[in-house]
Amino acid sequence: RIKNIDAIQVFDSRGNPTLEAFVELENGTTGSAIVPSGASTGQFEAHELRDGDKEKFLGKSVYRAIENVKGEIRVELVGKDVHQQEEMDQLMIELDGTKNKSRLGANAILGVSMAISRALSNAQGKSLFQTLTDGGGTLLPLPEIQIMGGGAHAEGSIDIQDFMIICTGAESYLQCLEMTFNVFHHCGRLLKKKGKLAGVADEGGYWPIFDSNEELFEILLESIEGAGYSLGEDVQLSLDIAASEFYDNGRYHLNLDNRSLTGDQFYKVISGWCKQYPIISIEDPFAETDTLNWKRFTKEFGNKIQIIGDDLFTTDIKRVKEGKEDKLANSVLIKLNQIGTVTETIECIKQTQEFGWTPVISARSGETEDPFISHLAVATNAGQLKVGSFSRSERMVKWNEILRIERELQEKAEFIGEKIFSFAM
Numbered sequence: 265r266i267k268n269i270d271a272i273q274v275f276d277s278r279g280n281p282t283l284e285a286f287v288e289l290e291n292g293t294t295g296s297a298i299v300p301s302g303a304s305t306g307q308f309e310a311h312e313l314r315d316g317d318k319e320k321f322l323g324k325s326v327y328r329a330i331e332n333v334k335g336e337i338r339v340e341l342v343g344k345d346v347h348q349q350e351e352m353d354q355l356m357i358e359l360d361g362t363k364n365k366s367r368l369g370a371n372a373i374l375g376v377s378m379a380i381s382r383a384l385s386n387a388q389g390k391s392l393f394q395t396l397t398d399g400g401g402t403l404l405p406l407p408e409i410q411i412m413g414g415g416a417h418a419e420g421s422i423d424i425q426d427f428m429i430i431c432t433g434a435e436s437y438l439q440c441l442e443m444t445f446n447v448f449h450h451c452g453r454l455l456k457k458k459g460k461l462a463g464v465a466d467e468g469g470y471w472p473i474f475d476s477n478e479e480l481f482e483i484l485l486e487s488i489e490g491a492g493y494s495l496g497e498d499v500q501l502s503l504d505i506a507a508s509e510f511y512d513n514g515r516y517h518l519n520l521d522n523r524s525l526t527g528d529q530f531y532k533v534i535s536g537w538c539k540q541y542p543i544i545s546i547e548d549p550f551a552e553t554d555t556l557n558w559k560r561f562t563k564e565f566g567n568k569i570q571i572i573g574d575d576l577f578t579t580d581i582k583r584v585k586e587g588k589e590d591k592l593a594n595s596v597l598i599k600l601n602q603i604g605t606v607t608e609t610i611e612c613i614k615q616t617q618e619f620g621w622t623p624v625i626s627a628r629s630g631e632t633e634d635p636f637i638s639h640l641a642v643a644t645n646a647g648q649l650k651v652g653s654f655s656r657s658e659r660m661v662k663w664n665e666i667l668r669i670e671r672e673l674q675e676k677a678e679f680i681g682e683k684i685f686s687f688a689m
């Protein structure tokens with residue numbers, strides 16, 4: 265049973281304040297977890313409560329969320345059986361009383377929810393991937409790894425947020441990492457040689473300086489081939505357009521070439537890329553409210569490209585069900601803090617799988633040293649994981665955790681690589 269719940273303010277990979285929650289059981293077992301934070305957030309996401317006091321951490325401190333954990337949430341949950349995660353998550357949702365968890369803060373609720381999962385796994389003396397779901401999971405995810413970053417994660421850089429690769433030719437999880445390592449380093453050398461490297465973007469990928477989004481494709485393709493891999497077989501491209509970020513008043517505003525495009529014109533740009541380059545997966549190709557283009561795009565490409573809704577679905581089972589009804593996509597990005605409890609996140613993953621769609625478990629651009637999502641990916645047999653680039657410890661801790669899980673699973677570990685893609689509409 266839960267004896268105490270506590271929280272402190274710690275800092276994420278951008279140095280911004282975030283919340284770490286602690287759950288202590290009567291038998292002395294504890295569990296803790298740190299909440300991540302996005303930059304290119306969708307308008308339908310659960311509410312991240314920040315103090316907004318300009319004198320404190322430029323308004324970004326989370327002391328009110330911490331008070332809510334130590335106050336109302338603690339009072340509600342002390343004495344509860346740690347096995348009752350679903351019941352406790354539901355109690356927090358009801359206690360909050362708003363649609364988007366804005367009263368107590370999704371960061372307060374999620375921190376406690378994740379810490380409860382940890383306390384339970386610690387109490388059972390098992391790893392989190394074994395206790396998050398009934399019976400746990402055995403499927404190691406196919407990684408989607410960023411090579412170059414832009415958008416809201418590298419101001420003034422490229423418009424597209426993530427230029428990533430998926431090693432569809434890899435036969436093991438480790439081989440994916442090795443291939444990515446080779447492409448990543450090859451790309452770094454190329455950018456340096458061409459004088460196009462500005463630094464590192466928020467998720468650890470290169471922050472390039474280019475005049476057009478298309479030049480990025482050329483560099484990426486050159487990096488893959490230069491590293492010795494065949495395009496479209498060994499390695500394929502994956503993009504997160506994060507289009508909501510540059511959509512305004514019915515138009516897509518591309519910074520780089522100073523173009524303002526109608527939905528129809530932007531559709532032609534995106535579909536042109538999909539025909540020209542070996543793109544296996546594309547996320548948020550259109551704004552979360554531009555559903556007509558989502559629908560049209562899924563109809564044209566949904567049987568050969570994974571079309572992921574991130575801002576479109578915000579890990580919200582209701583939005584996923586509507587999206588399935590309307591045939592808007594064929595895949596769902598899964599972020600715990602978009603919805604705010606572990607229970608709702610797992611329900612959303614299961615619903616996605618029941619539809620024959622693919623869930624992609626994802627980190628945020630503001631990440632932490634907590635590898636919770638690696639366990640979530642394996643526990644649910646989700647099959648795919650996206651945590652940013654192949655550098656910086658807040659990213660590497662997630663990739664490395666899968667290696668540890670693989671070691672623990674021994675011969676039970678499964679890897680099916682690109683066979684995870686279903687392209688069901």
Ligand code: PGA
Nearest residue numbers: 302303304305628629630
């Ligand atoms: P975010 O970016 O965490 O800034 O939202 C990640 C993504 O868009 O997938």
Ligand code: ZN
Nearest residue numbers: 504506547574
């Ligand atoms: Zn995204």
